[in-house]
Amino acid sequence: MAEVSTKEKGRQSDNIVISFLKGNMGILIALVVLCLALALNPITNRTFLTSQNIFNVLRQTSTNLYIACGMTMVIILGGIDLSVGSIIALSGCIAAGCIVHYNLPLGVAILVALLVGLLVGTFNGIVISKTTIPAFIVTLATMNIAKGFAYVYTGGSPVRVMTQEWQFIGGGYIGIFPVPVLILVLVLIITGLIMNRTKFGRYLYAVGGNTQAAEFSGINVAKVKFLVHAFSGIMAGLAGIVLASRMYSGQPTAGEGAEMDAIAAVVVGGTSMSGGSGKLGGTIIGGLIIGILNNGLNLLNVNSFWQYVVKGTVILLAVYIDFIRHKKSD
């Protein structure tokens, strides 16, 4: 329809900050409103804005955001990864086992746990890229398999790790910054670079937006799918380590429902479930909204049963606002 006169040089999105603000206006407003509501509420105004609480929120949000990074890519591909919650349990248990049962050094334990994540992710990736079985089904299966292995390995009871260096990963500080938050910064930088500054990032959107076009363009579609799922697996492995450290133990029940929180962060962040579009920036805000909401509800002493209801409503509302906005711009 809009056949405006020719050759106006592209000048939008020149400024990353402005385009970020523009693209995420709806959820940014939601985030600010949420923060203001908690900062001004007489019950929470003393606690919410303390640096201790802010870092607390960030620490709790960080594990969700690790897996949300992988999930953003998976969903842009038009898929979904349900196995991440179980990978958290499995990698956490195996990391703890490495230290407690086999007396391996911390570095090796971390490496092994990351490898476990990679392994499950690779398996997802191979099946999804080599067959036409939907990602939903494949990862639903590996979700159960990984969870099963976590129970088999631990016999159903937690593997306790009491060493200080282990507890440092999830609970320690460097300067005033909690370690998981610093890891998060690193993860976000790497993911952001991959998605926005590499050929692979472009291919990701191409495959998700129009698989056939991508194939015709000479893009190795199978490889892109494979790598994305492998990445998602590693991110879940990382989250598993950090969570196991914070709980002082590898627990086969850890990470239950984590995939849903990650999906919620991605979707609230404006990534389309039908694939082809989405931004990491949106996911970060989405993760923060969910993290702050959890925190606020706790500070307000809301019954934990009701918290689910509130969380679900907020997710629906956020996505609905986004829907309305897009409908208008179309």
Place this chain on the structure above:
Amino acid sequence: MAEKILLNMENICKSFPGVNALKSVNFELKQGEVHALLGENGAGKSTLIKVLGGIYIPDQGEIYINEEKSDIHDVKSAQKNGISIIHQELVLVPYMTVAENIYLGREPGKKFLDKKKMSIDAQKLLDTYNMHINANTLVGKLTIAQQQMVEIIKAISYQSKIVVMDEPTSSISDNEVEYLFGIIRTLIQKKVGIIYISHKMSELGEICDRVTVMRDGETIGTKVVKETTNDDLISMMVGRELTHYYTRDYQPKEEVVLKCENISDGKMAKSVSFDLHKGEIVGFAGLIGAGRSEVMKCLFGLTKGYTGDLTVYGKKVHIKSPTEAMKYGIAFVPENRKAEGLYKIQSVRYNSTIEILHEFMKGFSVNIKKEKIITQNYIDMMETKTPSQDQAVGNLSGGNQQKVMIGRWLATNPKVLILDEPTRGVDVGAKSEIYTIMNDLVKEGMSIIMISSELPEIINMSDRVYVMCDGRVSGCFNHEEVTQEKIMKLAAK
């Protein structure tokens, strides 16, 4: 034909933020008339049709049906008024049968679905119009042309008085067009009025009674088809004289760039041989399903395990992937640009550079400035009309989408450019521009293979024309000797 006036749209105005899509448009349709609606893309034809179909509510103006003022405020009320629209992009459910699609949303039977009645009724309808389609086939299994027929049957089954056909022949081949015209003739005998949108001038004389030309959201005029010429209509459409519709200098060189011998893909392509010279446009004519695209897919490495010999610049090669084909300088602009070519929700810039990322992306470093310059080059070269590089490609007109597609492949600097139906769904102005660009490219030494189902285009643009039929090459003509009749004789069995 002094028939009753079926539809009268008066002073229809509709604007969208930033665009005045319709400025006081008038349109009239008589009973038993086929009334063509012509205009370049963006002229407002689709907006007008959407107003008629109840998809858009006009800001101003009245719609009279059978000389009574009518209130069309949504799709249902348009249907109630006897209006049905056959959209250019088919809206059928591939996983449902033909019968289920025809009766979608108004299935017979009160509580339980009466599947039997549905399929019997549908089959009756199909048989009435001599369509050799089984009502119980899944729509996804039909060819595009057959799907189009199902769409038409679906529209007829509403007992519509006014049928709108939006480029009904854009994806079917010539003998299927004849068939479609047969159906249209049956319909007008039943006093149905048909609004016929098409870019193909040749069809107007054959099937249409009157023609209304639109440009920039206004009606330029309505004429009786028999009393007008194509040139008149084209200049009404573009608002200026198009002196050179086809631009072509014939000067191919001796050097053979590409030689194919006995290419077969085991299914559609059967032992196809041809060659391509430097600076030459070779046209491939034939009916839909003759195997033309399939041969090209072999050349571009999209078909695994094809047999036959392929020689590129005197070197025997076996191309296994598009990446390899691109390495040999072959580029392929596919037929179905929405399904196979473009990323609709992404920007013009993204779409222009997806093949050549290596030119400005290394590791984590991106030279955005360079990307913008490259994109701008191709926008300028192709004269693509877009508000900015950041515009989503899906919002551009068909002609401009095609220009982005071609520009993208030119960016790979190909020696052999394969264009599969390069002007489908493209308006006359943009078509002419694409022809000029093709001529410029071969003058610079590129070689072009063009598959097209539009015979005038094939005849006027090609140095040589290969005709394919049923997977085989059935003949080859020089541009001096080729005629429409010769091609059709070889294309049909």
